[in-house]
Amino acid sequence: MNITDDHFRKTLGLFPTGVTVVTACSxxxxHIGITISSFTSVSLTPPQILFxxxxxxxxxxxxxDSLYFVVNxxxxxxxxxxEGFANHTALRLEEIATxxxxxxxxxxIGEAMGHIVCEKSAVYDGGDHDIIVGKVIDLTASPDHFPLIRQRGKYHTTGDLTPSSKIN
Ligand SMILES: Cc1cc2nc3c(=O)[nH]c(=O)nc-3n(C[C@H](O)[C@H](O)[C@H](O)COP(=O)(O)O)c2cc1C
Incomplete structure (x- = not known):
């Protein structure tokens, strides 16, 4: 089967994901930030994530260059x-509430649902992407918000996922 970029994007875009901005500095x-939806947990012991x-x-x-990064x-x-961190707009990280x-x-990033602070532990070849693995060294959570969701190239949220004051 010949898999075109468009076919790949549209099919993978059916899968709903959360949206993060990953920040780092060198x-x-x-300071830089980039919009990332390819974020997932990897391991509990040790606590590791990837994007x-x-x-x-x-x-x-x-x-x-950076040893550390934060998933917001x-x-x-x-x-x-x-949108701001996906496009080269004038959005400056230092100027938003942080x-x-x-x-x-x-x-x-202020008001984010969670901050996952990581120390870079490995980088793997993922074709035209790098798979960056981080060991989690610090966490904050604000579960009393609704998440931003991305599916089929559009933003959504959900009323079915009920916010709460606790993370358990
Ligand atoms: C919702 C959303 C999710 C994205 N997820 C990723 C991702 O997981 N990995 C990635 O490399 N780029 C991702 N991008 C694209 C980057 O945010 C950015 O637009 C792209 O890297 C080109 O801009 P840059 O050169 O400023 O990084 C995503 C964009 C959007 C809008």
Missing amino acids: ESKG CLSRKSRTHPTFK ILNKDQAHLS SYHEKSGCLL
Whole structure:
């Protein structure tokens, strides 16, 4: 079967995902953020997660240099941040509501549903993407929000997933 880019994108786009902005920093490039939906958990012991990063991304050199990164899980009202960090708009990470994570020095996006702070533990070849694995070193959770969901190239949220004040 000849799998075209369009066929691949449209079929994989049926699968709903959450949306994150992954932040990192390096001395030469400063702070960066990129919209990422290819985020998943990998292992409980040790706690590890992964995401896939295009080798063509302008953020690729920063992730290569940076030991730490943060996965910011977006809430339903943050689609503008998803669009902003996916396109080369004038959206500057330092200008949106953020704070710094002390140990990693990475920026945390305010109002995100969760911040997953990681130390890069491995990078694997994933074709035109790198598979970046991180060991989780810190976590914050704000489960009292609705998540931002992406499916078929559009943003959604869901009323079926009930927010709560606890993460259990
Ligand atoms: C909802 C959404 C999810 C995305 N997920 C990924 C992803 O998992 N990996 C990736 O490399 N790019 C992903 N992208 C594309 C990047 O955010 C970005 O647009 C692309 O890398 C080109 O811009 P850049 O050179 O500034 O990185 C996603 C874009 C959107 C809108």
